[in-house]
Amino acid sequence: MDENDLVYRGPWVRSAQHRLFQTLETDYAFPRATCRSLVNLIWDFVNETFGEEIHEGQIVFHAASASEPPGKRISEIKTVPIHLTFHDRNDINILSEEGTSALRKHKVIRMANEALDQGGLLTQEDLAVLLCTSRRTIRRDIKELKQQGIEVPTRGTLQDIGPGVSHKTKIVKMWLEGYEYTDIERKTGHSGVSVQRYLSGFSTVVRFCSRGYSLQEIRELTDMSDRLVQEYLDLYETFKDRPESQIRFQQILSESTPSKKSPLSWNKRPGVMNS
DSSP: OOHHHHHHHHHHHTSHHHHHHHHHHHHSOOOHHHHHHHHHHHHHHHHHHHOSOOOTTEEEEEEEETTSOTTOOGGGOOEEEEEEESOOHHHHHHHHHHOHHHHHHHHHHHHHHHHHHTTEEOOHHHHHHHTTSOHHHHHHHHHHHHHTTOOOOOTTTHHHHOSOOOHHHHHHHHHHTTOOHHHHHHHHOOOHHHHHHHHHHHHHHHHHHHTTOOHHHHHHHHTOOHHHHHHHHHHHHHHTTOGGGHHHHHHHHHSOOOOTTOOOOOSSOTTOOOO
């Protein structure tokens, strides 16, 4: 580990999980394996008891509601509270390998899509404030990303993006093609939490479909839009017979059919320590 790695790793060494791990190991002399198990157990208990709270590295931000029409004065716009991933473990690698400009664009993509997923839309001014830069820089970043085929859903640009395939479907497609979590995070700019949520939603649709539920029934059971359910069903039809996707579909179909909005269990879920 070089000097840069040690510097950038600091915020994660100070995370709540790591501090709990150190307390169990230092004050109680538990073996490291026991410490990991206890930290994961405690984290699961807290999440189950208090619901899905803010994750490590996230902040709460009030964004314009996605339902608000354009042209309204800022003081009249309805806002919604959203959770934005300000720091993600993958950011350290991007910063050290590609530099600050690449990391800023990575965060622009991630935050804009996280806001949209939660019913909000960030403005270019919001992103400039969040990332401590100018609106001009954010506008340039969004333009460069668009030239690369990456659309950033801000309040000012969403109307121009059109009804293409959703970012959720694109991410699920990458997973079915064999990409791992870290690869998807790096290539799309989405946080691990978001990637896992999209895959969980897709898995739910696949399991309902395999048990004979109609599109309308799946939509009602999952609270997803007709369009997203249809995109997921189209992906299922496209990949279900491909050899490279068989293991992943076996993983999906081995789980029991969830009830409405019930959480899915994944080996890699937010808050679980693997080190």
